[in-house]
Amino acid sequence: MGPLGLSTTLAGIVPRRLVGLRAYSGPAAVSNVLRLPERQQKGLMFPLQELERYLVPGVSAKLHVRTFDPSLEDIARAEVAFCPSPNHRIDYLSSAVRLDHAPSSSSPEICFIGRSNVGKSSLIKALFSLVPEVEVRVSKKPGHTKKMNFFKVGKYFTLVDMPGYGFKAPKDFVEMVEAYLKERTNLTRTFLLVDSVVGIQKADRIAIEMCEEYALPYVMVLTKIDKASKGHIAKQVLQIQEFVDTQTQGCFPQLFPVSSVTYSGIHLLRCFMTYVTGNCKINGRQLS
Numbered sequence: 001m002g003p004l005g006l007s008t009t010l011a012g013i014v015p016r017r018l019v020g021l022r023a024y025s026g027p028a029a030v031s032n033v034l035r036l037p038e039r040q041q042k043g044l045m046f047p048l049q050e051l052e053r054y055l056v057p058g059v060s061a062k063l064h065v066r067t068f069d070p071s072l073e074d075i076a077r078a079e080v081a082f083c084p085s086p087n088h089r090i091d092y093l094s095s096a097v098r099l100d101h102a103p104s105s106s107s108p109e110i111c112f113i114g115r116s117n118v119g120k121s122s123l124i125k126a127l128f129s130l131v132p133e134v135e136v137r138v139s140k141k142p143g144h145t146k147k148m149n150f151f152k153v154g155k156y157f158t159l160v161d162m163p164g165y166g167f168k169a170p171k172d173f174v175e176m177v178e179a180y181l182k183e184r185t186n187l188t189r190t191f192l193l194v195d196s197v198v199g200i201q202k203a204d205r206i207a208i209e210m211c212e213e214y215a216l217p218y219v220m221v222l223t224k225i226d227k228a229s230k231g232h233i234a235k236q237v238l239q240i241q242e243f244v245d246t247q248t249q250g251c252f253p254q255l256f257p258v259s260s261v262t263y264s265g266i267h268l269l270r271c272f273m274t275y276v277t278g279n280c281k282i283n284g285r286q287l288s
């Protein structure tokens with residue numbers, strides 16, 4: 001074990017019911033990541049810090065790598081929200097084509113929005129990979145009605161998968177997303193997905209403008225970081241960071257790079273989701 005020396009400590013944090021009982025889930029579970037060599041652990045847990053190393057000193061300081069800075073213990077604790085138990089059911093709830101068909105809910109809600117093909121369904125599957133029975137429904141075939149899909153994460157929060165947008169987005173779709181973003185009172189945070197290989201595209205700017213116009217707190221998740229060289233992704237991440245710093249008001253300053261293939265950044269993102277919905281403490285502090 002590397003100098004982080006945390007595997008033993010964390011053994012007491014990951015609930016006993018989750019150790020040994022769950023089928024081996026590869027890097028999807030924190031307990032398995034902690035068995036890897038330290039360098040690999042860090043790359044999987046804190047990909048932004050790893051990408052920082054590919055930028056020249058001074059430039060790398062522009063990345064807000066520690067705005068959200070949980071410890072490995074915090075990340076392991078937060079994972080409990082994504083592990084089902086008899087008292088904590090995680091499941092697909094319903095779908096809706098109009099806001100007035102959305103399930104009523106008093107628990108905090110978070111939504112995922114992004115262009116078609118940005119990797120949204122793959123990301124939601126990766127986030128819920130410790131709950132293999134959850135079916136991430138996708139309706140991608142042209143002509144099929146696009147829906148908002150609601151997933152209940154116990155009493156913690158509801159995750160809403162919004163339909164992907166693109167230059168062919170039908171009018172009723174824009175109206176649906178717009179109405180949801182504008183009127184959903186329990187919407188706590190919007191997760192806006194951007195493809196890290198190609199950076200911010202025209203269609204992404206439409207979603208950014210919507211979030212800014214409605215003064216929503218949102219955060220950018222950068223997908224597919226395994227798909228190009230680290231140098232290329234680092235350059236794209238820096239450009240997106242500059243955009244966030246200079247052209248947005250409501251966007252959380254720290255970017256969340258992820259890969260649904262390697263699970264890089266997935267654990268930190270789960271922790272952030274749990275934190276922003278008021279369900280876990282980071283460094284002893286809870287979001288009020």
Ligand code: GDP
Binds near residue numbers: 122226
């Ligand atoms: P959606 O339309 O936004 O739901 O996108 P999908 O999740 O269906 O992904 C679109 C394509 O990108 C598919 O071919 C996925 O296999 C691929 N993809 C998604 N996430 C990743 C990732 O993290 N890494 C890589 N290499 N490919 C990905």
